[in-house]
Amino acid sequence: MTVEETVRQTLAELQVTGEEAVRSAFAEVRSAMEQERQRIIREGARDETERQMIAKTMRDRWLARKQGLLACVDENWLEKAPPELKPVVGRQFNELRRKVIASCEVSGLMSEIPLMEEPAGAAGTTASAARRTAAPGAARVQVTDLTLPGYRRPLGSLHPVTQVQREIEAIFLGLGFTIETGPEIESVYYNFDALNIPESHPSRDDWDTLYIDSQTLLRTHTSPVQIRAMRKHGAPLYIIIPGRCYRRDNPDSTHSPIFHQIEGLAVDTHITFADLKGTLDFFARKFFGEKTRTSFHPSFFPFTEPSGEVAIGCRFCEGKGCRICKQSGWIEVMGCGIVHPDVLRHGGIDPLRYTGWAFGLGVERYAMMKYDINDIQLFLQSDMRFLEQF
């Protein structure tokens, strides 16, 4: 029975009823695939076009979604396996799939299939003419046909979130800030305690934070790197901290469980709220356009005192009030404030000598504003129709 005939029948029809029989049925399929692969490598190809065709045929024969041999194994063996054999069939299927994917990948196969040509002695004839006239059984050597066109690989581009992150970084680098990074798997101490976030704060709840164990979590913001950087570098300090953050937020058009933030931190002698306002106003005009107006509203973060929210004049209605700004004329773009003295202390910096300001913004939300994107989920879906626009 050929491998096609075998995989078009169910295990019951093949009278495979025990675990050992399942293993040997899969071993036969693996060996059939390996033999085919060895055969096409042994036979080689006459030219680049034929080599590509042989590799693609092998890939499609085994991996085509509908009629490929692997799809048949899935449909007839795995899906129709009796419940008691499901675990072993599942394991065997995964192993087979890994093997087939690795063995039938087109570029890998092509690199193994040799080009079969006559010896270099056939001077004066073209490669194909020489092949036609060559005596059967003449020695075959591998020749690369340099006249064939090369492979065209489509050019990629940076993800829109990375583009916006780099744009924001460039503005602050221009102001003399440097970039600092920190771990995404963070301790409860750095993520909450050192930032003055009390045990009772709702953000520490299991429903808001993804814990790894009771003392370790996926960081919910980039603020813990404030403490790490203060301890590492001391003051004065002018840094921005880009990075991925995680929250147990249900995905919707403006929330994603994985998103990016950029944190800013300036610590020096005589830093005041005026420095914060001046810097963030400059940043907003650079990023959103010179005519952008900013507004600072009081807010609360445990790690800054006083705390604020920065809003920019709505670019869609020019401050008149619309659906996007919820008729307020303003769109909130970041949280900020003067670094709490306790946070400086946790960072090993004397709050009587130094003061500081900090801010934190969501990069996806900036990309959404910049490119007029109405659903944050698009950033993570890897849909080429979306990504190709950037």
Ligand code: FA5
């Ligand atoms: C914070 O995370 C503070 N650490 C920011 C900060 C730093 C304030 C320094 C003061 C000083 P907040 O929870 O508001 O704040 O998050 C900041 C930004 O992250 C939000 O404005 C939003 O743009 C973005 N963000 C938060 N949660 C999500 C989410 N689930 N999906 C996408 N973006 C999010």
